[in-house]
Amino acid sequence: MDSTQEKLVESLRKALSRVSMLAEGNNPELDAILQNIRANLSKADDPRVVQSALKTIEPYILKFDDERLERAQAFRNALHEMMDSLEGLPDKQLPLSEKKALEADIRAHWQSVSNWPSLLAKTTILIQTTLASPPKEPKKNIFTRILGGRKAGKQSDGPTSPEIMAHVSHTLAGLLTNIALSDEYEEQILDLKNALTGNQDLNQLPGLLDEVINLILIAVGKTQEDLTSYLSQLNKQLASINASIVNNYKVQKNISTGRKSFGDELKQHVVNTHSDVNNATDLDALKSLISDRMNTITETMTRYQSKMIEQEKHAAQSISLLRSKVNRMEKDASSLRNDIQQKIAQAMSDTLTGLPNRAAYQDAIFPLLTAASQSKQPLCMAICDIDYFKMINDNWGHLAGDKVLRIIPQQMQNTLKSGHLLFRYGGEEFVILFPMSTIDQAYETCQKIRQAIEVTPFNMNGEPVSITISIGVSLFDGKESHDELFDRADKNLYQAKADGRNTVIRDI
Numbered sequence: 001m002d003s004t005q006e007k008l009v010e011s012l013r014k015a016l017s018r019v020s021m022l023a024e025g026n027n028p029e030l031d032a033i034l035q036n037i038r039a040n041l042s043k044a045d046d047p048r049v050v051q052s053a054l055k056t057i058e059p060y061i062l063k064f065d066d067e068r069l070e071r072a073q074a075f076r077n078a079l080h081e082m083m084d085s086l087e088g089l090p091d092k093q094l095p096l097s098e099k100k101a102l103e104a105d106i107r108a109h110w111q112s113v114s115n116w117p118s119l120l121a122k123t124t125i126l127i128q129t130t131l132a133s134p135p136k137e138p139k140k141n142i143f144t145r146i147l148g149g150r151k152a153g154k155q156s157d158g159p160t161s162p163e164i165m166a167h168v169s170h171t172l173a174g175l176l177t178n179i180a181l182s183d184e185y186e187e188q189i190l191d192l193k194n195a196l197t198g199n200q201d202l203n204q205l206p207g208l209l210d211e212v213i214n215l216i217l218i219a220v221g222k223t224q225e226d227l228t229s230y231l232s233q234l235n236k237q238l239a240s241i242n243a244s245i246v247n248n249y250k251v252q253k254n255i256s257t258g259r260k261s262f263g264d265e266l267k268q269h270v271v272n273t274h275s276d277v278n279n280a281t282d283l284d285a286l287k288s289l290i291s292d293r294m295n296t297i298t299e300t301m302t303r304y305q306s307k308m309i310e311q312e313k314h315a316a317q318s319i320s321l322l323r324s325k326v327n328r329m330e331k332d333a334s335s336l337r338n339d340i341q342q343k344i345a346q347a348m349s350d351t352l353t354g355l356p357n358r359a360a361y362q363d364a365i366f367p368l369l370t371a372a373s374q375s376k377q378p379l380c381m382a383i384c385d386i387d388y389f390k391m392i393n394d395n396w397g398h399l400a401g402d403k404v405l406r407i408i409p410q411q412m413q414n415t416l417k418s419g420h421l422l423f424r425y426g427g428e429e430f431v432i433l434f435p436m437s438t439i440d441q442a443y444e445t446c447q448k449i450r451q452a453i454e455v456t457p458f459n460m461n462g463e464p465v466s467i468t469i470s471i472g473v474s475l476f477d478g479k480e481s482h483d484e485l486f487d488r489a490d491k492n493l494y495q496a497k498a499d500g501r502n503t504v505i506r507d508i
């Protein structure tokens with residue numbers, strides 16, 4: 001292989017390894033980059049084309065790397081925050097040597113997603129050890145601790161425990177929001193999020209952490225499996241494209257060697273003819289000599305011509321094979337792109353109601369806050385909660401509860417205008433965002449929603465049942481944090497519940 005071919009193969013190898021790095025981050029932009037590489041591979045007889053494609057791709061790769069690093073940093077910080085929270089527990093002792101060992105593990109492995117479950121598992125053990133200190137009772141396993149192993153009144157949490165638990169729960173719920181799993185896990189994730197939300201019992205943390213770890217293990221395993229099989233396929237395809245290019249090169253080389261030997265042969269015939277002509281003594285001998293030479297030259301040319309035709313046919317076949325391989329890669333990448341898009345859509349929508357879910361809410365709210373503060377346009381938020389929903393489940397069953405959860409957002413949508421955004425935030429809680437709406441407008445719409453639900457005839461086992469909702473509305477002040485805006489809407493909701501429910505309370 002000459003140096004040009006070596007460079008080309010080297011570039012392809014580089015491309016593959018960089019693509020692998022990108023794929024590890026599971027970023028949809030990967031497809032665009034793959035497309036670029038493939039487009040250039042299809043004209044890859046010139047390695048400079050591939051090299052320039054790689055140069056264009058370089059900044060994207062760096063960007064993806066940065067994003068992956070940011071996620072890993074957030075994870076590392078969450079673990080450190082958990083440890084800080086444990087350290088702040090009154091009456092509990094965080095064991096120093098275990099803490100140091102975990103810190104060393106975090107330092108060594110925080111960047112590798114596949115090590116996250118094991119880091120979380122070690123954190124769980126540290127939490128258990130800390131909670132069990134100072135030694136008061138024999139150590140019980142996680143399940144005994146959760147399932148009734150606790151005596152009434154044993155609650156020994158210090159004054160900061162609920163805050164710590166709220167903080168840790170928030171972190172874990174965030175982790176759950178970020179993992180992509182199929183529909184069959186939807187209910188498990190929802191239950192786990194519900195169990196985390198509002199849970200103030202720090203003693204339940206190890207059990208909940210265990211469940212989060214299991215789900216992350218499943219998600220990491222699935223993603224790795226998908227990507228590994230895609231990358232091994234991609235690897236094979238690139239290797240086979242390499243082989244085709246090398247083969248093509250050999251064919252081209254054969255052609256040029258053939259051309260040279262034909263030239264040499266022809267030259268030799270001419271030289272021989274020339275010397276024979278010089279040495280010839282009579283005309284008849286000269287005539288027959290020239291005729292012999294002409295025949296030999298014609299034969300050589302015919303042989304060369306048919307060899308050329310055969311080699312060209314071979315080259316055309318190998319180019320068309322190469323083209324079909326590139327097309328196949330295009331198809332694979334496009335199906336991967338569809339899969340990724342489908343997974344993103346799944347991860348962003350709630351299966352029961354079809355509404356955008358909490359992850360979608362988190363994606364939407366921050367750009368809206370930024371836009372509102374820059375444009376000085378108003379932005380309102382409403383948190384809607386179904387009244388006495390637990391009673392509906394208790395009286396008519398979970399399926400009836402689910403039916404109510406499907407009907408209520410439909411009624412809400414009928415009243416909302418275009419531009420208003422409705423999300424299922426969790427359980428029986430919905431959030432509405434009102435971009436470019438004043439608090440009066442948002443309040444008026446919420447009152448209409450409340451009235452519409454109040455008069456909707458729900459039918460439970462043939463019985464007409466009236467269901468109501470309570471709503472808290474807040475207005476973004478242009479500079480506050482998301483949490484402040486959300487907390488105010490939540491406080492207003494709390495007030496609406498306290499005022500007897502079926503009520504809308506707004507910022508004054």
Ligand SMILES: Nc1nc2c(ncn2[C@@H]2O[C@H](COP(=O)(O)OP(=O)(O)OP(=O)(O)O)[C@@H](O)[C@H]2O)c(=O)[nH]1
Pocket residue numbers: 194352385386387388389390391393397398399400401402405426427428497501
């Ligand atoms: N059927 C069904 N129930 C759910 C779902 N998600 C959460 N829940 C239930 O919603 C209920 C919420 O009850 P609570 O938070 O006690 O509040 P509530 O009964 O609505 O009472 P108030 O909010 O005080 O009016 C719990 O019983 C949850 O199990 C779901 O997807 N389907």
